[in-house]
Amino acid sequence: MPGSTFGELFRVTNFGESHGPAIGCVIDGCPPGMVLNEAHIQGDLDRRRPGTSRHVTQRNEADAVQILSGVYEGLTTGTPIALLIHNTDQRSKDYGNLLDTFRPGHADYAYWRKYGLRDPRGGGRASARLTAPTVAAGAVARKWLRERFGCSFVGWMTQLGDIAIPFEDEAMIPDNPFFAPNRSVIAELEAYMDALRKAGDSCGARLTVVARGVPPGLGEPLYDRLDADIAHAMMGLNAVKGVEIGAGFGCVTQKGSEHGDELSPEGFRSNHAGGVLGGISTGQDLMVSIAIKPTSSIRLPRASIDRAGQPTVVETHGRHDPCVGIRATPIAEALLALVVMDHVLRHRAQCADVRLPVPPIPGTAG
């Protein structure tokens, strides 16, 4: 099965390349009757958009989304919602060299081995630009989940390269280009990025994403567990090399008497589980952490080979994010929303008739 579709029941099929005429997606399975127009989607796209600070790529894209189908008189009809975003700032002048050589750490080589050819303009299909349709689809899922269950999704940066970002206040996240929940560290982050750009290098980052108000019961016991599908979504995001749920790798040195979250009539006493037990949501917040590698397209010269196997040196100029993690927060939020949305529909398909005699645990969702 080709891999450009995300989700089983809320299905997002993504298309496009960085420098083609347009990118977009088709959402199939959206529940009918929800109020939806472009403005409901544009906000999340704007948060991911390039060119909004000097620390990200200077490509100038409005990322204006157009709804082509699936909405009638302002309401979703239940039929496929096609979303289109035109590419407006392609500069595909000279890719001759890129076509023949392989950037270390880039998808160039792997694509060539898979398909025997590739679209090299701006990274083609491997460009982070292709996360825009994901964000757009995520906005639709987020709206439905918010209205139906009161779910919310928020992410922030917890580390940029060598700099840890202590959590201070969620309200500060929108106030800086790093999605940092901390005002005092911003100057340091800016200086770090300025030096990095000057050096022609790139750096990694670590993000946390949280989903609140997620109903319990989502996820399948085996294989398609909720945490497994979250890991699939997050590791499927460009440049991600690690995913944690709840305590994550910290659980290795925990004892069972510490890790297992105790329950009381007032609610769970901790959330090492990150909101998932046995692959199924508990109603606690979903807590996810991801590692994002440094961008491979850098100005510094790197050793490589060409398509004939001969040694060469690669320097990548042009417009690139020196840290793709900076714009990744809204993407990770969108991915988490898409997973939750899909499992909400999967869960009610099978278990819509389940009725429990008691109220939920305090401090948890539904």
Next chain:
Amino acid sequence: MPGSTFGELFRVTNFGESHGPAIGCVIDGCPPGMVLNEAHIQGDLDRRRPGTSRHVTQRNEADAVQILSGVYEGLTTGTPIALLIHNTDQRSKDYGNLLDTFRPGHADYAYWRKYGLRDPRGGGRASARLTAPTVAAGAVARKWLRERFGCSFVGWMTQLGDIAIPFEDEAMIPDNPFFAPNRSVIAELEAYMDALRKAGDSCGARLTVVARGVPPGLGEPLYDRLDADIAHAMMGLNAVKGVEIGAGFGCVTQKGSEHGDELSPEGFRSNHAGGVLGGISTGQDLMVSIAIKPTSSIRLPRASIDRAGQPTVVETHGRHDPCVGIRATPIAEALLALVVMDHVLRHRAQCADVRLPVPPIPGTAG
């Protein structure tokens, strides 16, 4: 879509509960013409089997596998291969209390919220026993991949609770019950586990799994990337809370000039990518690391509530692994093999006609 099926083209459908009459799986999509009998599968099952040392559960199961279909005169026919493993050592005496209360850190609560009822005997469907059919299916995939491409899969423990296990020699892995690639640390591990059992507590672990000889070109650029599907597989294993590919979380503090693996006519100069670039295999070794949480079923008393929401204390007696990570190595190997197998079939479905004019990079697969 219900979640008990793994893979798209090499599909494994898992069934059973810990204390039901039998567990097993159906493999659909296995290529025809491969020599296969029970002995080819039993070896991997024996490596995962309970009761093989004092550090794992003392449940006594032969885990003898039976092939019910899909093999004729010793060859796979291309039709579904059903594998059956009888449960022989169930002791389902008294689960009355477990049915009414929720073990902290256990799937009990989540299952109850999802289904409104659950099989509490030995953890029911949430038992790690259900990884046996996965291991059996993985053995079939491993055999085919070995014969067709020379692939091999090997895993080992890198940390047990507080004790890091330095990599010394792969040949030592089969010689100890921990799958540790290091002989000198075994005594320390045994003492650690003995103390843990005595204390009635449990601990976490960290494993590494490697796939060698994996052809380049496997994986889809978006969403169903090879690394995404590996993360899905690993996070879908009971008790896993974190997954890393290649450098993993270490990439956060790497610079692009360090992380991106340089190429030379002699091959890749490093493998921070862990064998995957842009979601597609490069032919380098696949490198995966996972974090496994401490078992939730422990003797130490923990605060919880019952189904009526009233406070209670839970102590779990009976037979449990004090560290589920100990037996997880063959399972993680099997999961990695299943992902690779599935993507081999997916890749050749679309790209069987791709021919490249040059030989592969030295030191990489096919």
Next chain:
Amino acid sequence: MPGSTFGELFRVTNFGESHGPAIGCVIDGCPPGMVLNEAHIQGDLDRRRPGTSRHVTQRNEADAVQILSGVYEGLTTGTPIALLIHNTDQRSKDYGNLLDTFRPGHADYAYWRKYGLRDPRGGGRASARLTAPTVAAGAVARKWLRERFGCSFVGWMTQLGDIAIPFEDEAMIPDNPFFAPNRSVIAELEAYMDALRKAGDSCGARLTVVARGVPPGLGEPLYDRLDADIAHAMMGLNAVKGVEIGAGFGCVTQKGSEHGDELSPEGFRSNHAGGVLGGISTGQDLMVSIAIKPTSSIRLPRASIDRAGQPTVVETHGRHDPCVGIRATPIAEALLALVVMDHVLRHRAQCADVRLPVPPIPGTAG
């Protein structure tokens, strides 16, 4: 994707061969909390069972079903339900000739071309015996649909070879081995079959299947329409060569003013649509008709070739149904139930929140 799984949300994975140790299936996605035991399934299996009259194969199989998983204390748990049926009357004496030659009209040749080898014992995977697990799964779906919506499924024979069977009374169907809704034609049918057997030949049949009480709204507008999935199910049954919904091929000579079913406050005035409009159920009865070809395994000599391409003559002895249509009625009912069940779950996944302000049309379901 391998093809042995039926349905998207109520998923049935079928395994086994005619002369292997056992056949069966795994049902994934069954709603939890339904009372279920073997007796609820055995009844439908007995209706399909061989050896119940002289007009069907004399193979003696009890077709006793065993539930291996997914049921706890008599209730479905929501986890996979594995069903096992042992083969007890295999007689795989001499298939040497069959392995080398191809019966005209049989799957022999096609299997060989696909897989390069095949299990020739009793038709292997191509045997109609593999419909037993489908019938078993269908019994589970029928029970849930009956209890939840009051659905019922009934089929009957409308033609046997040259003999049309006028519909007289549904109550007569269980009283004869042909599932004929007509008592007066039975003697003629028996004589026809006796002559056919004596001649060593076989004949075709035509069946009708009806589903009553099916809620409106089931089915997807494009591609996975309810009628499309019914056609897939029915044409997927061994030996079926034609499928009709409602007026079927009769619609070719109808005018629009005749075919379109008028509505009135008292309900629909006709059912040329067969219960489906625009791919979606209307609440009227689903009406399906199928054509079943004559069995290919006959005693009469037929020209064929062997695996080397040399001419040969094939005569098939052994135990075979001279008209597979005779035992097909419970299978067609089961398939229709499985399609409806799957679409009920699919529909409520997306549209569970749809509320309409008015009562349904009289004479239709829900």
Next chain:
Amino acid sequence: MPGSTFGELFRVTNFGESHGPAIGCVIDGCPPGMVLNEAHIQGDLDRRRPGTSRHVTQRNEADAVQILSGVYEGLTTGTPIALLIHNTDQRSKDYGNLLDTFRPGHADYAYWRKYGLRDPRGGGRASARLTAPTVAAGAVARKWLRERFGCSFVGWMTQLGDIAIPFEDEAMIPDNPFFAPNRSVIAELEAYMDALRKAGDSCGARLTVVARGVPPGLGEPLYDRLDADIAHAMMGLNAVKGVEIGAGFGCVTQKGSEHGDELSPEGFRSNHAGGVLGGISTGQDLMVSIAIKPTSSIRLPRASIDRAGQPTVVETHGRHDPCVGIRATPIAEALLALVVMDHVLRHRAQCADVRLPVPPIPGTAG
């Protein structure tokens, strides 16, 4: 799973409504390296286009297709191919009445029951206009199958209302607006249609579609048989009420000694099977026949009800095909090509290594 995606490995996701801004589809899974531009697709679209004779709807649509992605420098890249067709001749003046009432035989009522609302403009999603993206996707599949295997797909009308159309010469099909393989009957067909239009009524039709050069081995033994997937595709086409493979319903009165196609060293002696045995292609021509019901949107007054359940009378004016069967031939060809394409990829995923020692049967494909 929502239903707007067709195929497992060559996946077509369809979007749009009759009077929205655009319709289209995304093809995922197309093999890389094929020459492709809009002109390769436009030809088939033009054959399906409205307004090409007085016997079809007078809506004026160029159906000009645009490739948005998946092609670089004239070659398919293996990534999703998005195809866009703008709607240019919408006339959505007054649908107030249609929104409140249900046309007999139309999807109006079923959509309303499913979604609680619907786009009534020109039939919305239920419009036959949505077959255009299917035809476009089919053109891509046809091109690949022709170049790779020499496959061809051709369909024709065999009956229009009461008039049977004897097969005379395939070369005549493009010469008339009915896709009739017979020149002498055209005048009669035209007079029939003129009278029908004058009467404000509509009529049904019967088509045959043939695929030639289809390799043997395509299709899965159970459930997803090739014939089952063909039936799914055809019954999923608007207005189809019946599907036959090979002898179809004619098999009911055939004896086994007549129906089973004999083989000789010179090839098969007949093709009652229609190219499929045991669900798997034999290499003979695939032969499919379909019944298309008369259009439900007619000028003649019909009894119906409104959304409040009150009686009303419906007369449908505007632009409609009096026989949707007339333009259905290229659609049926496209659907057959899509099924074959999908199964070619499915087959080689599993069985790419199968090698047979002997040449194929004369007169059959590969």
